[in-house]
Amino acid sequence: MSTTRKNTGLDELKAARRQSRPYYWFVAIFSFFVNLLMLTGPLYMLQVYDRVLGSRSEATLIALSVLVVFLYSMMGILDYVRGRVMGRVAARFQNALDLRVFDAVVRRSAVQPDELAQTGLRDLESIQRLMSSPVLMAGFDIPWTPVFLIAISIFHPWLGLLALTGGAVLVVITVVNQWVTRAPAVKSNMAVMQAEKTAEQIRQEAEMVQALGMRRFAFLRWMQARAASLEGQIKSADLTGTFTTMTKSFRLLLQSAMLGLGAYLVLQNELTPGAMIAGSILTGRALAPIELAIGQWALVERARKGWANLAQLLSEVPPEAERTALPRPKAQLDVQQLTVVPPGEQQAALRLVSFSLAPGQAVGVIGPSGSGKSTLARALTGIWRPAGGKIRLDGASLDQYGPDVLGQHVGYLPQRVTLFDGTIAENIARLSPQPDAEQVVAAAQKADAHEMILKLPQGYDTRVTAAGGRLSGGQMQRIGLARAMYGDPVLLVLDEPNSNLDNEGSEAVNKAIRSFKEQGKSVLIMAHRPAAIRECDLLLMIEGGSRAAFGPKDEVLRKMVQNHQQIQQNAGPGGVR
Template identity: 40%
Template sequence: MRATFPTLSIDELAPELSAAIGACRSFVRQLVVASIALNLLVLAGSIYMTLIYDVVLPGGSRETLTGLAVIVTAAYIFQAALDLMRTRMLIGIGLLFDGLLTERTFSLMMNRSLGSAGPQLIRDLDNVRSFLTGSGPVALIDMPWMIFFVTVLFFIHWTLGLTALVSGLVLLGLTLLADRRTGEPARRAASAAAGRASFIDQAFRHADVIDALGMRGWIVRRWSTLARPLADAQRKHGGASATFGSVSRVFRLFTQSMVLTAGALLVLDGKASAGIMFASSILTSRALAPVESAIANWKGLAAARLSFARLNDQLKAMPARPPRLPLPAPERHFVVEDLSVKAPLGELPIVTRVSFRLEAGDGLALIGPSGGGKSTLLHGLIGIWPIEAGEVRFDGAAISQWEPDAIGRHIGYLPQSVELMSGTIAENISRFDPAATMDDIIAAARQAAVHDLVLRMPKGYETPIGSDGQSLSAGQRQRIGLARALYRNPFLVVLDEPNSNLDVEGEAALAAAVIAVRQRKGIVIIAAHRIEILKVLNKIGEMRQGQLAQFGPRDAIWKGILDRAKSLRPVKTEITAVRDA
């Protein structure tokens, strides 16, 4: 079983977690000081009861009673204030911890190589924050005070101290047993919950396909199959936690009764007063309360511990790269050297040993059969899929030498499945750039010939498009995605099947946009099955079985393809020459 996160040494922690813990350290010190004062004030109730039974009642003094009542009232007011302060400190620590890690974990979550473990990072950070802002840490902080209260009971009489000590050891044993019994179910529940959340997301995004193909019943049954392991793990984990919680509560009440019994025997023997007897019962309850609270919060503690461990493992496995020096904007050429690319979770490369060179103003069409590796190559060219071997260079600088966001500003990308985000049309075109100007947004929209279409929408550029652009048609999404790719005139524009959902007007707009990019000395790479777009490009690369079978001038390559096709069957195809930009 993995050790709990408080036992990890600083050397075992990822740098980000070490920094976050270091930032919280001063607040933790204040929290400890507040806890010391709070636990000392707890003695006020026991002392007050002792004095009531041993001084006030025998003496019959109302003035003494009034004075004691004022003092204990003040003590309880301070206790309430300190408890509120401690609660707010815990909330502040949890929010500070979350704030220091949220951007790093969210950025890491978007790494496709993590697969379903990516979104789990966000849930893990939420689990840790929820635990830190809850009552669990209070139980852990107060637990050492059990020794103090048991020691006080020993000073009163050894039988009282021994009773409380044995009871405390039994409860600690229950705590350790709860850890052993709930650890594995908690891990299984977390794993099952992550799989279920991924399936929910997939079912929601593909609901139209599911209904169209009559898959709803099968998917619902698949959902039931996925939900069963989670329910089983939660049943075992929740059952174990509830069992140990109930046993600990009953045992603490039993212990209080045993302390009262021991105190009563001392009173009968003349070795203690009635006040001492009742005060000892209160002290015993206070001594054992943190252990009971820890057991009650064990489910949250177990989840937070597992989440912390996963966060630490992922942050250490994928450390933040040091900042790179800024490079000048690319403007001359784009070179691919012996490139091999694999899928984020794949083991073998899908595209192998691809090399070519494009100069400013070039336009390349990647053609070939489905499954030939065109889309995979595009993913490797812009750095979103892992490069197994080789290099991609902008003006001689490898893509790995650039900050991802910095090189991203010089790349325009339109994927096969246009992926827009919840927000307005303007925000999506501008890539959610907070410094975007309407001039830049409108310029990109005009290049994609979507400006007039946007103006006809209810709120123009401020029209919300919903998650994944669900309020738009497929063609509208593709045109807005094209405008996003053209935003601020990137040097390299990569388009994957950009005309798959376009009508004649959209095809013309796409061709005009490609010509405009080449005329301003940008580079365009298009993966295409429809040959119309070839008219505005000057080079062709043919992908077959993950390799670049041929690359060169458009007319020469296309002639060779036609000649090869004619040897198999008659083909009538015409491509109009295009003036190089």
């Protein structure tokens, strides 16, 4: 990958962050006054010890106390406001990237469901949490640490030197903390994601796990992932806790050392008691942001990893280019020398496959398992891009249509139908928040699923889940066919459309295909069962990823029978069967 492409995703993240640049300046200005007001405590202490106690003036004490209450109130208000501003900056950053990241996750998951696709949304959320957390506010406070150290040095150079040495030690601890905890934190996060993934798989297949008596072994498998996750979390927490405790203890020791050194200087008449107390307080304030950063370092590391992951994801899945709107195509499909290499693999699953399909025709794609039928379906629906050759719909290659536009023209019924949480109407309408009732019913009628849906308790308003709920596999498949037909597509791609259907369901699907053809539209059916190709005019036989035969159905079937008989004759009575 070129450097330019690598930087594409990073540029998108920086652009989203730059949208709130004025607010960062706003928070920086507020941080200036907040840290300036942090001097209130030390100065109050200095005045009380050196002036009030010396003069025994109650009026001075009251005046100073009222002033301190006012200043601390203002500091609290400013601190509260900058926290609210950063919370909204974080929300604005996430809102600016939500659609882009979601789109990238969906597109990558369709072709390569790897770690980047699985964690994309969580990575964005981790950055948002960091931006709204106190640790980022500490980033605005850390530049004030030298100012406080200079203020301590004004009291006495030795106090300044001690505070500077202590600050240097804390910085070293911070660097070591980052270096030591990075690898365990990454390993822990990966183990947690693996445990969550295993649990989700078992939950989704709970019915099968229960029916086959797999609960104990499923629990053991989950526990292995869970144990690795807990081990990683404990190790990461131990390391973080070690550095946090070390930092806290050292800071308290440093404050006491400041008091001790200050007391010695007071005895030597080189420092006043008020300056001694003020120096101790200023030391704590100067080092507080560093201590906070160390304590929250796990959050920083997670956000840093999320930033890197998102930069890579957005670089590898660039935004969809704007395409010129094309008129509604005719159902003329031309596949020319199509070669498809599945994502993440080196070997082509389809090689130099060519065929044509005219309006009103249906072609059955047959062949043994693993021959490339589902690969062809994914290529025809635009999920997988061709490595070579072209797929043209009414003369235009598929990449000339935007994904959403192509989905309106090409209906797709995958081999495994999955429904989403919602009503049947919403599922048929492809998750539209306001389904068009007429189009939903029309699609169900085309799929010959209308009567079946009406028999359900709430009809089209029956709620289903991702697992289907009360629906059988056959009912889900017919609803999936209605979803494929929603929006009046010109081409249907059906992958094993009757794999879960009984005879009545198969007849309903064949009736729907026949009706679709009569409207001048085209159908491709990937099939194993003979009933699925009853309405097909043409047959395409694929073997080993290549076209073995293509032509009228009866002619191709006759050749298949002849080839089978020839093989048996060549084998002879004692041949291999």
